[in-house]
Amino acid sequence: MTSDDDVVTLEDIEKAREVIMKSPLNVRKTPLLKNMTSYFPELDQSINLHLKLESLQTTGSFKIRGVANQMANLPQEVKSGKRKLITMSAGNYGKAFAYTLDKLNLSGLCLMPLTAPSSRVALIKSYGCEVAIYPSHEIQAAFSQYAAHNFPVLDPIDDASYITGCGSVAMEILEDDVRPDVVVVCCGGGGLVSGIAAAIKLSGLRDCRIYAVEPEGSRTMYESFQKGEPVTMAVNSVATGLSPPYAGKLTYQCCRRYVEDVILVSDNEILKCMSRLFDIGLVAEPSGCAALAAILNNKIPDVAGKRVVAVVTGRIxxxxxxxxxxxxxxxxxxxxxxxxxxxxxxxxxxxxxxxxxxxxxxxxxxxxxxxxxxxxxxxxxxxxxxxxxxxxxSPSTPSLGVNQVASLPLLISSVVAALVMVVFIILFFAKKCKRREFCRRKNTAMKNSAVNSGFGTQEGSEIGLLPVNDIYNELREHEKRTNDDGKQENYHHLDLTFVKDEVDPSQYDHVTKTSGPYEFVISHG
Structure with a gap:
């Protein structure tokens, strides 16, 4: 594919870009946020800072780019599902690998260390991928044994197809009409920074400086640069995605050729950067923050007045x-x-x-x-x-928290709404009680008037004053009502008289007159 001197070529990277964007894995062109310096007042404001958000990539990190290109370069017998794929990972690569197997309906095995969180193991299994757990110091040897026995393997670090797939990030930066002076990329195994550095340098930006950033507790590429060869060492950092115990041979070779230097940041600086990103509405995991952390802590030399791109790599x-x-x-x-x-x-x-x-x-x-x-x-x-x-x-100067301040308008509006509702209910029932009392007094007056006229003394007669809206309900009740013996009462008719003031019911035989808002119900036996 390439010579010993050229781990990858520009043609390889351009081809990888085309392959992964056409893959069925939904690899996205991620946004490049331009002119972000004003969001970070602690920076020299002459810096023109851009953020490449691979944290918004499918599966939550850039890893899917490399996996998609690796899959395209597999033998047909593997693509057809006849042979099982093998990889090793405890992080984002394993997630991208399992997601790919599920999408392509393939079978695979992911070797994971004992230190891998149970939730990550469960996630990878949920995609249908098999998992084998090994002690951390044995996992590399186990992976090498599978490769030695001709199993098809996907190397999560030291693979030219993976590096060129990651290089597609740089092609997108250049397509967004940005010619950076400085590009800062986090470094774990080195696949991402190798691909980006190669793509930018081979595209003709020879004066662009690319910096790799590692955690102080996981400095494998830094020590490799110091010793002049890839090293293996014990690692420990909050940025676990940047903490493989070794530097890849191909990635080391590529970084030595195209990367300006390796910068170290502390765990505290990474976490502070994570907090700063959240302040402006961006979510990133510790591993994804390392590059920006180096910039915010003034560890990248000669950036005043320069166009600087930092890659935010993951959000898991x-x-x-x-x-x-x-x-x-x-x-x-x-x-x-x-x-x-x-x-x-x-x-x-x-x-x-x-x-x-x-x-x-x-x-x-x-x-x-x-x-x-x-x-x-x-x-x-x-x-x-x-x-x-x-x-x-300072505890001596307490202040209202952001969330409490934001909730005050909602609290006030809720209290006002509750008070309005209480007033409405009180008025409603007061009006109803007043109306019922008026009906009761009017009904008593009408009954007395009917009795005095002799009309209401007939056997089986009823006189009642009801609200107008209950007229039809009252009619149906009269039609269905039975006497004390259980027999249906025989009403000859019902005369409805609407009254407003006192009237003499005897003057309205079989007549309905509308003169007010109430019903005067008279039934004859």
Missing amino acids: VTESILGPTTNVTSTSGFADTFSVPLSDNYSDPFAAPNKDKTTTSVIEFPEASCHEYMFDSTARSFYMNNTCVREKP
């Missing part, structure tokens, strides 16, 4: 209300928090917290097994093992 972090806890609340001093455990099915990760009781956020990011992370939605602060990673407001 989800909230779920677990209920109140006390340890973090007492530490943070804020009540408006919520609980967030590790999950793989993405939804809004920062939904409105429970307003009725104090709850606390506990965020376990993908594959994080040794730390707990909390996000305080009022103070926009993250906590790691109960330690705040963003400065809190």
Whole structure:
């Protein structure tokens, strides 16, 4: 495919772009947010910052690009489903792999480490993909054994097809009429930064500087640059998607050729960046924040007045209300928090917290097994093992939280609506009671008048004063009524007289006259 010196070519990347956009996996062209510097006042405002949001990609990260291109380059016997595919992952690559198998109706096996969260294992299984669990230090050897026995494997790091698929990100940046001076990309195994760096340099932007960014606790590419060869080492970081225990041979080779330098950021800087992105309405996981974290912490040299692109690579972090806890609340001093455990099915990760009781956020990011992370939605602060990673407001100057302020108009309108409803109900029943009292007095007067005239003394006669709206109901009741012996009473007719003032009923024999809003019901036996 390429020579030893050229891991990938521009032709390979352009072809990969065409292949993945035509694939049935719904790979998207993700948005490039331009001129974002004003959203980050801490930055030198002469920087022209753009954000490439691979966090909005299908399956929640850029990984699907590489997987889609790898699938297109598989042997036909594998594409037809006759042979089972093998890969290894505990993160976003495994999710993209399982999603692909499900879409293409293929079978596969994902090797996962014991440290993989149970929710991630369950998610990958839910796509119909088989899972085998290995101790973390044995998983690479197990994967190599499958490859040695001629099983078709998809390498999540060291594969030219994967690198060229990831390079399609750079082609989209260039298509959006941006000629960047600096591009900053997170680095785990190195596939994404290798593909982007190669695509930009091979497209003719020789003066563009590409920086790879790694967590301080997972610095495999940084150490590889220092030693001049790919290294394997123990890793530990909140950004678990950037924490493979080794640097790939092909990715190292590509990075050495096209990448300016490898920059390190701390876990605290990553989490602060995650909080800042949330402040402006963007959701990203820790691994997806590393590139921007390096920019916000002034670790990228010579960016004043330059066009800078940072790639936000993933968003796999989800909230779920677990209920109140006390340890973090007492530490943070804020009540408006919520609980967030590790999950793989993405939804809004920062939904409105429970307003009725104090709850606390506990965020376990993908594959994080040794730390707990909390996000305080009022103070926009993250906590790691109960330690705040963003400065809190002084307790002596309390302020109303963002969510409380936002809820005040709704609370006021609800109270006003309730008061209006109470007044309406009181007026309604007062009017009804007044009307009933008027009817009662008028009815008594009419009965007395009828009796005095001799009309109401006939056996079986009835006189009643009813509201006009009940006229037909009263007629039906009279027709169905039975006497005390259980026999149907025989009414000759019903005369309805509408009266307003006192009248003499004897003057209205078999006559209905409308002169007011009430019914005068007379029945003869």
